[in-house]
Amino acid sequence: MSWISIISQQIEKAFDKIRPPFPVIPPLLLICELYRRPGLSAMALTSAIIRRLPEAGIETGVNPDGSPNKINGFVRIICEEMVNELKNNARVSCALEPGNVMSVGTGSNAAGPVVVHSINTSFSKVLGILH
Secondary structure, eight states: OOHHHHHHHHHHHHHHHHSOOOOOOOHHHHHHHHHHOOOOOHHHHHHHHHHHGGGGTOOOSOOTTSOOOSHHHHHHHHHHHHHHHHHHHOEEEEEEOTTOOEEEEEEEETTEEEEEEEEOOSOEEEEEEOO
């Protein structure tokens, strides 16, 4: 095994420990969380970033000479463009495993009404947009 392979495997192991996989959340809890969230906001994002800039040693108040601080406006513009790009151009791709989509329907035949149960038997691709 080459030294590059060994180093890359070590780096991959480190990332696996730093960033574990997203936990599986039951669909009911996801739906509850969905209706609780306020949505993506450029102003909320701007405010959160500006509030944390002092952690990086970046002043957010008026400059020492009394001139306006342009960092805050710069952050606002970046946030507005990021949110605009996400809301207007982002696409979400999802995959559904077999057995995840179930439905119940009604039909009829010569004997009368019939209840039909169905389930997806193959992988499905789902596309969505951010709103």
